[in-house]
Amino acid sequence: MDFSVSISASPHQTKTPALAVGVFTEGVLSTAADALDRACAGTLRAVVKAEFSARAGATLVLRNLAGVASPRVVLVGLGKQADYNPRAHARAEQAFASFCVQARLADATSTLAAIECGATSVRERARSAAAACGEATYYYDASFGKPDLNARPKLKKMTLQFANATDKAGATQGLSEGGALANGMSLARTLGNLPGNICTPTYLGEAAKKLGKEFKSISVKVFDRKQIEALKMGSFLSVARGSVEQPRFIVLHYKGKAAVAKRGAKVAAGPIVLVGKGITFDSGGISLKPAATMDEMKFDMCGAASVLGAFRALAEIGLPGEIIGLIPTCENMPSGTANKPGDVVTSMSGQTIEILNTDAEGRLILCDALTYAERFKPSAVIDIATLTGACVVALGKVNTGLFSTDDALAEALLAAGRQSMDTAWRLPLDDAYQEQLKSNFADMANIGGQPGGAVTAACFLSRFAKAYPWAHLDIAGTAWRGGGEKGSTARPVPMLLQYLINQA
Ligand code: BES
Numbered sequence: 001m002d003f004s005v006s007i008s009a010s011p012h013q014t015k016t017p018a019l020a021v022g023v024f025t026e027g028v029l030s031t032a033a034d035a036l037d038r039a040c041a042g043t044l045r046a047v048v049k050a051e052f053s054a055r056a057g058a059t060l061v062l063r064n065l066a067g068v069a070s071p072r073v074v075l076v077g078l079g080k081q082a083d084y085n086p087r088a089h090a091r092a093e094q095a096f097a098s099f100c101v102q103a104r105l106a107d108a109t110s111t112l113a114a115i116e117c118g119a120t121s122v123r124e125r126a127r128s129a130a131a132a133c134g135e136a137t138y139y140y141d142a143s144f145g146k147p148d149l150n151a152r153p154k155l156k157k158m159t160l161q162f163a164n165a166t167d168k169a170g171a172t173q174g175l176s177e178g179g180a181l182a183n184g185m186s187l188a189r190t191l192g193n194l195p196g197n198i199c200t201p202t203y204l205g206e207a208a209k210k211l212g213k214e215f216k217s218i219s220v221k222v223f224d225r226k227q228i229e230a231l232k233m234g235s236f237l238s239v240a241r242g243s244v245e246q247p248r249f250i251v252l253h254y255k256g257k258a259a260v261a262k263r264g265a266k267v268a269a270g271p272i273v274l275v276g277k278g279i280t281f282d283s284g285g286i287s288l289k290p291a292a293t294m295d296e297m298k299f300d301m302c303g304a305a306s307v308l309g310a311f312r313a314l315a316e317i318g319l320p321g322e323i324i325g326l327i328p329t330c331e332n333m334p335s336g337t338a339n340k341p342g343d344v345v346t347s348m349s350g351q352t353i354e355i356l357n358t359d360a361e362g363r364l365i366l367c368d369a370l371t372y373a374e375r376f377k378p379s380a381v382i383d384i385a386t387l388t389g390a391c392v393v394a395l396g397k398v399n400t401g402l403f404s405t406d407d408a409l410a411e412a413l414l415a416a417g418r419q420s421m422d423t424a425w426r427l428p429l430d431d432a433y434q435e436q437l438k439s440n441f442a443d444m445a446n447i448g449g450q451p452g453g454a455v456t457a458a459c460f461l462s463r464f465a466k467a468y469p470w471a472h473l474d475i476a477g478t479a480w481r482g483g484g485e486k487g488s489t490a491r492p493v494p495m496l497l498q499y500l501i502n503q504a
Pocket residue numbers: 282284300357359360361362386387388389390392447448453476477
């Protein structure tokens with residue numbers, strides 16, 4: 001989508017196929033709605049009073065209002081003015097974009113980001129508006145026999161209108177960030193939604209290479225089984241061995257302009273490393289999962305997809321600094337060559353692991369990627385993984401689980417989550433939980449029993465992440481939706497990008 005900014009204090013003169021103006025409950029009009037109301041001699045206010053509740057996300061179209069240039073004025077409900085917050089704003093932008101999609105419009109103008117909203121800046125509101133448009137216009141038809149081209153959203157251009165010229169710079173910057181975020185999310189979403197027989201480890205490797213071709217700032221290396229063997233990633237390879245699909249280890253290297261040191265501060269010591277779990281299908285292996293909803297285990301590569309999505313977005317923005325992406329990717333399948341309960345494997349770190357449950361495979365592929373990350377002398381390593389059903393039990397589908405050995409890193413991620421409305425909740429990592437990973441036959445077991453399953457999974461990873469500040473995001477509950485709305489959410493791309501923007 002194309003985004004642009006226009007400055008006008010006379011929205012009634014704006015020539016656009018559809019013009020969105022915000023309305024709060026109890027008939028409170030936004031500045032733009034009030035300007036339109038004066039232009040049409042009170043018709044707008046009368047309609048609001050007669051038949052518009054203005055609950056958050058509601059829309060009502062007024063066609064051909066006298067004195068207004070746009071043929072469609074779209075009233076967008078903002079809820080109670082006292083409760084108006086960034087979420088309500090995002091919802092309103094999304095409601096308007098959805099209206100435009102349904103009405104098959106190609107071009108529209110929104111005045112919603114001009115409305116003051118808590119402590120937010122114009123830049124933040126513009127960023128969120130663009131992301132909301134991306135959400136409303138996302139459409140998946142990659143695996144339908146005959147994609148219905150007429151069903152694809154036509155909305156290609158959204159203009160944000162502000163009354164004050166002083167808002168232009170912030171809005172333009174926010175839109176470029178939000179547009180990049182939307183593109184990154186769209187990539188992450190489609191990779192997540194693609195079926196496991198198409199989105200294989202090889203396919204993910206090709207998707208990464210494509211990013212490297214598209215952006216000069218990204219270079220990509222894709223290691224095959226032989227090269228992964230040479231790296232001695234015995235834990236990762238033990239999972240890959242069960243499938244005929246070939247594993248890949250993907251290394252992305254983003255180099256922006258040199259980071260500028262804040263006055264008095266040292267330039268960050270090393271790059272930030274993102275590590276994404278790329279299990280393109282998780283059957284559970286020999287510890288086979290039950291059949292119901294097993295199809296959703298095609299989403300077990302959403303961590304990997306979020307890394308690729310974040311790279312797409314940060315390259316498009318051109319953030320300063322150096323960022324590394326690491327993606328171990330394979331299938332987890334039962335077969336004659338698959339891991340068996342009781343097998344002991346040797347990780348790249350030299351630590352041995354007794355595999356008590358072959359379905360706890362995510363940690364087995366991530367641990368070797370975490371060891372590989374040491375060579376970059378990173379200032380922070382963040383892994384992103386659909387790691388445990390226990391995390392879904394603990395936090396539901398609202399918050400991503402956050403674990404960290406570093407309070408500053410944890411705070412920075414939590415703050416980025418709040419800012420981007422892609423929130424996480426911190427869970428503990430106390431040493432006392434480590435005892436559950438004790439094995440009689442290896443340095444550790446790969447499971448710690450039922451109690452605190454999300455925590456012991458994080459504890460397992462922490463044993464491979466001692467060389468740098470580290471955080472782990474368990475996105476098992478947040479990466480996709482099931483049921484009638486089944487599909488990838490592209491979370492936590494917004495949080496990751498916000499974190500990287502804040503660090504740059
Ligand atoms: N990919 C799953 C985690 C998962 C399960 C995510 C359900 C979303 C919904 C992971 O590989 C897994 O199977 N974890 C096991 C760990 C257990 C065997 C210790 C789990 O959570 O059941």
